Structure formats: structure tokens, C-alpha cells
Amino acid sequence: MNPKTPFLLKRLFTVSFLLLLLLLGAMFLGLSLGSSENGVKAVWQSLSGAREADSMLTTIIWRIRFPRVVLAALIGATLSLGGLVFQALLRNPLAEPYILGISGGSAVGAIIGILMGLSRFPGVSFTAFAGSMATLLLIFLISSGRTILKKDSLLLSGVMINAFCSAIIMFLVSMTYDSRLHNIMFWLMGDLSTADISQVGILAASILPCFVLIFCLSNSMNLLLLGKEMAQTMGVNIKFVTVTLLVATSFMVSATVCHCGLIGFVGLVIPHLLRLLFGPDHRVLVPACMLGGGAYMVFCDLLARVLPEQGEMPAGVITAMIGAPLFIFLLKRSDLRK
Amino acid sequence: MSTAIDIKNLSYSYGNGPVLKDISFSIQKGDFFIIIGPNGSGKTTLLKTISGIIKPQRAQLEILGQSIRSYTRKVLAKTIAFVPQMVQVDFPFTVSELVLMGRSPYLGLLGLEREKDIKIAEHAMAFTGVEHLARRRLDQLSGGERQRVFIARAICQDSEIILLDEPTASLDLAHQVRVMDLMERLKKEKSVTVIMVSHDVNLAAMYGDRLLLINKGKIVSMGRPDEVLTFQALEEAYGCTLLVDESPIGKFPRITLVPQKFSNSGPFEN
Numbered sequence: 001m002n003p004k005t006p007f008l009l010k011r012l013f014t015v016s017f018l019l020l021l022l023l024l025g026a027m028f029l030g031l032s033l034g035s036s037e038n039g040v041k042a043v044w045q046s047l048s049g050a051r052e053a054d055s056m057l058t059t060i061i062w063r064i065r066f067p068r069v070v071l072a073a074l075i076g077a078t079l080s081l082g083g084l085v086f087q088a089l090l091r092n093p094l095a096e097p098y099i100l101g102i103s104g105g106s107a108v109g110a111i112i113g114i115l116m117g118l119s120r121f122p123g124v125s126f127t128a129f130a131g132s133m134a135t136l137l138l139i140f141l142i143s144s145g146r147t148i149l150k151k152d153s154l155l156l157s158g159v160m161i162n163a164f165c166s167a168i169i170m171f172l173v174s175m176t177y178d179s180r181l182h183n184i185m186f187w188l189m190g191d192l193s194t195a196d197i198s199q200v201g202i203l204a205a206s207i208l209p210c211f212v213l214i215f216c217l218s219n220s221m222n223l224l225l226l227g228k229e230m231a232q233t234m235g236v237n238i239k240f241v242t243v244t245l246l247v248a249t250s251f252m253v254s255a256t257v258c259h260c261g262l263i264g265f266v267g268l269v270i271p272h273l274l275r276l277l278f279g280p281d282h283r284v285l286v287p288a289c290m291l292g293g294g295a296y297m298v299f300c301d302l303l304a305r306v307l308p309e310q311g312e313m314p315a316g317v318i319t320a321m322i323g324a325p326l327f328i329f330l331l332k333r334s335d336l337r338k
Numbered sequence: 339m340s341t342a343i344d345i346k347n348l349s350y351s352y353g354n355g356p357v358l359k360d361i362s363f364s365i366q367k368g369d370f371f372i373i374i375g376p377n378g379s380g381k382t383t384l385l386k387t388i389s390g391i392i393k394p395q396r397a398q399l400e401i402l403g404q405s406i407r408s409y410t411r412k413v414l415a416k417t418i419a420f421v422p423q424m425v426q427v428d429f430p431f432t433v434s435e436l437v438l439m440g441r442s443p444y445l446g447l448l449g450l451e452r453e454k455d456i457k458i459a460e461h462a463m464a465f466t467g468v469e470h471l472a473r474r475r476l477d478q479l480s481g482g483e484r485q486r487v488f489i490a491r492a493i494c495q496d497s498e499i500i501l502l503d504e505p506t507a508s509l510d511l512a513h514q515v516r517v518m519d520l521m522e523r524l525k526k527e528k529s530v531t532v533i534m535v536s537h538d539v540n541l542a543a544m545y546g547d548r549l550l551l552i553n554k555g556k557i558v559s560m561g562r563p564d565e566v567l568t569f570q571a572l573e574e575a576y577g578c579t580l581l582v583d584e585s586p587i588g589k590f591p592r593i594t595l596v597p598q599k600f601s602n603s604g605p606f607e608n
Contacts, residue, residue, distance in 0.1 A: 007453070007456065008450055008451055009450060012450075091428060092428075093428060093429070215448070216447055216448060216449070218449060219442055219445060219448075219449025219450075220449070222431075222435075222439060223439055223442055225427060225428070225429050225431075226425055226427060226439070227422070227425055227426075229386070229391050229420075229422060230420070230422060230425060232390070232391055232411070233389050233390065233391060233414075233415060233418070233419065233420035234415050234439065234440070234442045234443060234495070235411045235412040235414070235415035235416075235442060235443035236411070236442075237411055275429070275430070279430065279431070279432065279435065280429040280430050280431050280435075281431075281435055283448075283449060283450060
């Protein structure tokens, strides 16, 4: 093989392997650490099903920590991938479902669903999806004047959509008096503590096909970065690719939003970091975002569980504390480049 | 020789007035065909129509003897490659990554390239003289290098026809000649039909086998450079004073701009 042109498959496998190790490492940490202190050896015994394993610990790990860690990994993967897709479609490295207000829209939908007393699946998932599609439509209506694709106006309209969604959320919350209030507030900030294994299974089954679909379109995403006209002359069906990616992404994001509320900036931090490390080729970045984003979210959730002396805080607090400063830094840098 | 492109009764409008009005012409296979005309004459629109980016409602457009409507997107991409004017790429692709994108219409469902594709890409980079830049990022290149990278990408598409939209605009003299020589070699060595929009009438005179002069969306004339680049036709189309004589280096016209301060005196008066 000529050293000038790194072979894609090799790079794809190397990157995926490394990040898979990272993800498994993070998941193992996530399973080991928690409010009850145990040694690594005891955890390993429980995980591997050894006979001398502590049955109490085994229950904690499989019933409580395992669903939560898997949920965190799925959410991280979805949100990073969502960020990656929006950045490619809008040709804007600062785009992200949370920043654009799509997460906010699906949160409004989800809260309406909760207040209507619907079950989490499929009821709330459906209203959340409707909410995200409505926001998406709104963004495209605003942006149909072409100029909006410029960075600033797109971000500004996202901020406004977010502000509007927050207002609706606060309005709905202020109308709620009973015990649902605390649940909603905690859920809004990105809470993973309610994970249970059957729900996590349903979530996985509904978003894994989206991952596969997005991977198949990853080369088209590369071409879209050169502009619609160029992509078209290289054989890309622009309408099909755009609509498929948007619907698949909104679906995934709203599915995770109804499980864990609003977790921001994961879709910004992870794609940026991975692009810096592995280059902008989406055929590498799509699997990398799934694995790396999963690892990142498992890690953030772990911090949220372990850092407070008592109880725990929502994982969304951690991701926003890391992500928001980074966003400002990137915005500043992109200004300097002009 | 057979026909590469055949256009009949092409009209197109963007909403506020027509851009192209009832245009009919054909381009022979293996020609270096250059479309010239003043700003806003419809050159780029014409090129985008041939590339399939713009689809006019009523017009007959045949590519290699078949209606453009009978082509699927991928087959069209394997037949015609397009090099647009400077593309802004905000993402840090390397040269070899960009050139390899030209192989996209040949890739399978997952869009992963094989060794064969890499060979073709390396050949294309060598052909345009950018192989030493393979690992460099696009934003680290000069305008001329960038243009040759985008041409290498088009060559990778392995198409019989290559379209270029003002490839020499904003390049310095050496890079202009280099790009034009490259297209000439591509035509001769790989018998590619080259169709180019250009602002530079002198380059068009030197390199074009056949030229098409359009103005206000209509064909003014078409033919060999010495047939098209006449002093009357150019002055009327561009609306400025020009001097046309024979180039000292060959049998083709040379066009000289005449500034206002000289245009009222000397041998330039008609």
C-alpha cells in the first residue's frame, strides 16, 4: 500500500477498535463505581458470573448500574451522531440538535405527553418526535430565505427557538402541582437514574437501525460538505439524503430526549474532538461518534453519580459545564479565521 | 467524430427574466470547447444545464447520443464531471481525501473505496502534479494548487466529459497556463471532451478548438477561434474598445484591451 494514501478500511477499523476499548473501559468503570463501595475484583467476579460473587453486588450491577450505563452509552452515541449529521447538512461546524432547538422542541412534546398521562413508549416518544419535527420544520421555514445558512443567523434562530421552548416548558411546569413536578424538573436537566432494562432495550432497538442508515449515507455527507451542486454532479440524490438524514436524526434525538431530557453540547464536543483526532471523513467519524460519544456520556454520567457527597446530579449539568465554554471558544476561533 | 453534447431549443429563466433564450448547438467528442461571453450572459447557467444541476422544463439535451433524462444520477456522474468555481470547504479534508471523493459514483452501498480506487486517485494526483501535496489540508494550499486538486478529483470520476467553470479566474499567470496545459493534455492523452466557461478571451483563443460566444442569453457565434473572435463580434458583446490581430506565437487571434485614454486616437478607430 502506498503510504501517501492511508487506506480507509484500515483507518476505520483502527479507530473503531480504539474507541470500542475506550467505551468498554468507561462502561466497566461505570459498573464498578457507585454509592456502594466495592473492589474491582468483586465487580469483575459479579460481571463474569463467578461462583464466589457477592449476590447483593451482582443485583446492584445488573439491575441498577447496567441499564443506566447502557442508556448513557446509547444517549451519548445518539447525541454525538446527531451533532455530526447536522453539522454536515448545514455545512456548519457549530450546529447541534440542542443548540438548534430540536432537543427543546422534542422536550416540549415530551412534557405535553407526560402531562396527558401517556406511557413513556410509544406515547411520550411520539409526542416528542412530533415536537422535534415541528421545530425542524420551523428552522427550515426560517432558513428557506437562503441567508440563514450563514452561521450567525442559524445559531440565532436556534437560540430563539430554544428560548421559546423553555418558556413553554416553564409554563407547563408552573401549571403542575403534584409530585410530577420534581420528576419533570430533574428529567429536564438530563437525568439517567430512572433507567430500566426493558426501556433501554426498546430504545436500542429503535435507534440502532438509524445508526446503520446514517453510516450508509456517510460518504454522501462527505460530498455534501462540498456544496449541493458538487454533490449532485458526483451522483448524490440530494433530496433523498437530506430528508432521510433529518428524519432519522430527529427520530433518534427525540427517542433519547424522552428517556433523559435535555442533555446539551454532547453533539458539539464529541464530533469536534474526533474530527481533530481523525480528520473530517464521515465514514470514519460516524462509527467514531457512536463509540466515542457513548464513552463520553458514560463518563459524564459517572461523574454526575460520584461527585456529589449525597444523592446525585443530572448528567446534563456536567455536559453543559464542559460543552458551553468549548462552544464559545470555537465560535471565537471561527470569527478569527474570517 | 460523433457528438458529445447536443442541445436543442434550450430556454431557462430564474424568475426575473430569461437567462437563456432558445439556444441550440452541439459539441463534438474530443473537442476543447470554450464558452465565452460577458458577465450575466448565461455562461454558467448553460454549463450547469449541461452538468444536470439545472433541469430546464422544455429542452432537448442529449449526452453521448442519449437524452439526459435517461441517465441515472450515478451514470451521469460517471459520464460528466464538473469543476465549479472556487468551493468554500469549511472542514479540514486532506488533498487525497478530496481527490478520492471523485470515486464516489463507483462505490458500493457503504461507500468504502477499494485499492483500485486509491490507484486511480494517485494516478490523477500525479497527472495534475499534486501528488506531493496528498497529505496536506485543503486550506493550506494556494489557489493554483487547489484548482489542480479539484481537477484531479474530476479526473477520478473517469468521465468522458469534463466541465469547468472559470478555472483560471483569480490565478496568477503561471498557474493559468498550467491549468490550461493540463486540460489540453487531458484532451489529447485521455481523449476527454473538455467544456469550459472562461472570462479570458486570449486563453480561449490559444487553447480552444471551438468557441461559443453568448451574450444576453443568446448565441452570437460559434466556430474556430478566428471565426468567433472577430473585432466586431467582441466589441458588440463586451461593449468596449478592442484590438484584434494575429498572435505572434501562432495562427490564432490576439485580443488587446484598449483603455479609454488611447481609444480616441491612433489606428484603433473603426
